[in-house]
Amino acid sequence: NFMLTQPHSVSESPGKTVTISCTRSSGSIASNYVQWYQQRPGSSPTTVIYEDNQRPSGVPDRFSGSIDSSSNSASLTISGLKTEDEADYYCQSYDSSNRWVFGGGTKLTVL
């Protein structure tokens, strides 16, 4: 099975832009969609991006997703950072047998 590797933590100031990476260990990042989930402390996760770059209804357009085949990675970019964006973010994808995998998570601090 493959792994998804994320940085443990990132931090940025309010109003700035931050990008969180998610690198797939084997198999092409482009072969299976990537989702991103936000988990605030004490809460259940919510979806912020699905199918690489789609936003569910209600997710602000400050959140965007992309993939880069050259680095075999996906990215979540949050622009115009707000303190409410402070949370853990997890990428998730799957393999050809529909086995799902989560990345280890990235703690975003907005300071």
Place this chain on the structure above:
Amino acid sequence: QVQLVQSGSELKKPGASVKVSCKASGYTFTSYAMNWVRQAPGQGLEWMGWINTNTGNPTYAQGFTGRFVFSLDTSVSTAYLQISSLKAEDTAVYYCATDILTGYLDYWGQGTLVTVSS
């Protein structure tokens, strides 16, 4: 509105069993898969597998075979996770989640904390 309501926290001794429930409402239960996700204290999310709510066929992720069983009671729109021969390392929050909107984990239960301690 769609809701997944899970059973309350459990404190169990090593070797015991636990059954976590996840009651769904606001949609047709048998039309969408139910996934289970584990989160150990201070750790990340782990996908445990899913159950086809139409056929009852479960699929378990690596590391979740043998002691973990997914089941259903479609008459009450409820999915269950049973863990047997509990170990301290099973201490975690267990979430159910379904894929109604996007095909991924759109709706999550509130989580059930299972603590295994002597």
